[in-house]
Amino acid sequence: MTASPQSRPVIRAVSSNDVGAAIGRLLAIALPPTRAAETGASAKIGDFLLAWWNGPDCGHFPILHLCNVDAIIAEDMLTIYADAWGYRDAMGELWERYRTPA
Structure with missing residues (x-):
């Protein structure tokens, strides 16, 4: 017996408010x-946000990490646009935390 498909689409339309809320939760x-x-997800989310914001300078995001966070976090990760909604300073703080050598 196979599992039935999910009742909601994997890719869905989102509003600007949805995107802003998602990046806030991720940050x-x-x-x-x-x-x-x-948490265990903190660095994975940091990698995601930095790669989305500026991949050439911040490095890549291993797509497997989407499987290593809970479904709600993964959905937020698939929803956001990182350099918007007034989070530029927070993105700089992420850079300092996860990309600056210790």
């Missing part, structure tokens, strides 16, 4: 208030 996971508050 909150990637940039928690302290390093100690990071």
